[in-house]
Amino acid sequence: MTKMKFLSKTSVKKLSGVALLRLDFNTQDDWRLKAALPTIQFLLKYAKAIVILSHKGRPMGFQREFSLKSDAQHLGEFLKRPVNFFDEFNLIHIRKEAESAPPGSIFVLENLRFMPGEAKNDREFASNLALLGDYFVNEAFAVSHRENASVCAITEFLPSYAGLGLESEIVNLSKVMGAAKRPLLMIIGGAKMEDKLGVIKFFKSKADLFLVGGALANTLLKLRGVDIGSSLYEKSVSKDVAELAKNMKINLPTDYRIDNGAILDIGPKTEKKYEEEIAKARTIVWNGPMGMIEKEGFAHGTNAVARALAANIRAFTLVGGGETVMAVKKLKIDDRLSFISTGGGAMLDYLAGLKLPGLVALDRKRKANRE
C-alpha cells in the first residue's frame, strides 16, 4: 500500500507556488513528453510557474548532443506557448526569473546529468535544485528506478507529489502484480535475458504462460539443445536462466524468419500459436519485440503480436519498453491497449517486485510529513 501524496488528490491551494517538475525526456521521439502533458496542463492551472528538470542519455560531463534545448522547443510547440530554456545551472538566477515571471511561465533546465551530483544522488546538489521551486512533482516514472538527486534526494527538501502519469503507472502496473484476471500471459522479447530475468522469476508461478521472442528466445532455444545456426544468443548465462530453459510454461518459437543463417524474427506458425494464446488471455503483459524490427522484413512477429493484443478487447493489456512502444505507436493501435507504460527499466524493475528508489522517496516523504 503506497503512502505517497498524489497530485490529483492534493488541495489546489497547496499548488500555487513554483512547481519543480521532474520529467523524463530520454526517448528518441516525443512520446514520453506527450505522456507528461496532462500533468503540465494541470499545473498550469494552479502553479505560479513550472520549472522542468530532466536528464537525457548518459553523457560524460557536458556533451552538446545530449542538450535538452530541442526538447524544450518541442514542449513549447506541443503546449503552444513559449518555453524558456536555461543552458547554465545558475540556480539563483533561475529562481529569480521563475518568481518574477508572468503566471503560467515554463522553464526547462539543461540536462541534469551534465552535473556530477545528479547520478550520485548528492544531497547538496538536490538542496540547491530545491531552491528552484516551492514543491516537487515526480512525473518521471521511467527514471524512478534510479537513485538520482532530482528523483530521490530532492524529496527531502520540498513537499513532494506523484504526478498524474506516475499515479497512473502505479495503478495500472499494480493491476498485474495483484489478483489479475486469468489466464495471465507474459510476452517477453528483446535481446538481453538478464534484463528480463527478474520479471520472469516474479511471474514464474503467477503467470499461466510465457511467449518468448527476440534474441533472448535464441538463448533459451540453445539451452534446450535447438540448432540456432549463427543467431545472436548469450553464451554465458546464470544458473537461473539455465533453470528457466527447463520451464515448460515458457513457449519458444518453433519456426523462424532467417537471414544469413541467423534467426531474426519468429515464423508464421509461431505467430499463429502466439495469436491464439493472446486471444484466450484476460491479462497480458508485453515487453520486448519478437525480432529485429529495425531491419526491413523482420517486424512481422512483433506486428502480429501487437495487432492480436489490440484485438483482444476483453483483456487488460499492458505494454512497455522503448522499442515495443514505438512498434505499437507505428501501427497506430496504442489507443486500443489498456495501458502503455513510459518505463523501460523502471517497468521491468517494478514488475520484478523491486522497490523503485524514486517511489520509496515519495513514500518516505509522506511518512516524515506525518511525524
Ligand code: 3PG
Ligand atoms: C530510461 O530511459 O529507461 C530512463 O530514462 C533511465 O535512463 P538510464 O537507464 O540511462 O538511467
